[in-house]
Amino acid sequence: MTRNENVKQFLVHHRARVNPEAYGFSNQQRRVPGLRREEVAQLAAVSVSWYTWLEQGRDIRISPSAIQRIGKVLQLSPTEQAYLDALVFGSRHQPPHNAAIPREVIAMAEALSPHPAFIRRANMDILYWNAAARDQIYDWSTVPEQDRNSLKLLFINEEYQQKIHDWEQAARHSIAAFRAYYAASNHAEAFEEIVRDLVARSERFRTMWHAQAVNKVGAGNKAIIDHHGKINHYTYTALEVESAPGIFLIFYLARDPSQIAV
Structure with a gap:
């Protein structure tokens, strides 16, 4: 599209x-x-x-x-x-879509442990995650690299879907945020490729995509269901890297300190 x-x-x-x-x-x-x-x-x-x-x-x-x-x-x-x-x-002065993650951003994600943190692009491709994110949110290494994308996983990965409490609300919110990032990016093809893939693979995505909702993601709440079926609540913050526009560090903070594994 x-x-x-x-x-x-x-x-x-x-x-x-x-x-x-x-x-x-x-x-x-x-x-x-x-x-x-x-x-x-x-x-x-x-x-x-x-x-x-x-x-x-x-x-x-x-x-x-x-x-x-x-x-x-x-x-x-x-x-x-x-x-x-x-x-x-459109938007100006953006680096290439495949620009490397700055080393200091990776170091920051690691330093945030034992809190979950991961790095993604504006099109929601997941690039890097710390051990706490792997243990408490999701282990992205278990899926093919081309599917390591938050929006894709919401619609085509049953294991990931089962971890998201109130899946429909989360899915609609993610699509609305994806649209906002898409419009602000100069790398339209990186977004359109994901839309084409999801249109072909998910009827639920096709239905939700046409709703035309738009929303920005800067901070919010997330509920993740762990391996024991317990719902763990987090607040999260998305920080865009000033030196690498289009790359975001996502930080999760557990509402219940007992969730934190040290």
Whole structure:
């Protein structure tokens, strides 16, 4: 799925969820829910043909102010607006997708033991993990390297799925975060390859992917089911490496200190 196709699907989805009456338009005689294209164009002060081309995924000249006006009409949240901006304009000054992990970042992950810590790319490829992450979260060495990806494991690895408490919520949250990272990255192919693979291998992914949810991951809560069936609760923080944009150190802190193996 190309960037233009993502723009198209995102705009169509969010246009459909807007109540026309919020802008003084009648809800009568509408074949589909939401605003019409010409109504979005009118409200955003752009031509109907220009907005139609944008929604069709054509390559056209776009100004940031026009995208901001469209986002306002579609009642996008700040996170959704940032996602649309990133989809349309991309991001700058990013290193190659396959750039090496800085040695000091690996040392940091190790130094965080006995707390779980691992390193991943923006597309959720898992690159490195400490022993605590292996023991308390997952041993990624047990799966083929091409499947060492948090989003893939959520949908195609039954053992991994069984470790995630409230799997559906975690899956939807991960897809929403993946979309946000995808839009902000200049390495679209690294994301699109994962989407193509999951579309081919997981019906549940195909269904959830089309929901168009977007969310950023900076911190949150995670519940992991251990080998004994006990649910262990963690808070986590995702830190992007300033010297290597697109690489993240993920740190888990157990809510119950007794979970920590020393």
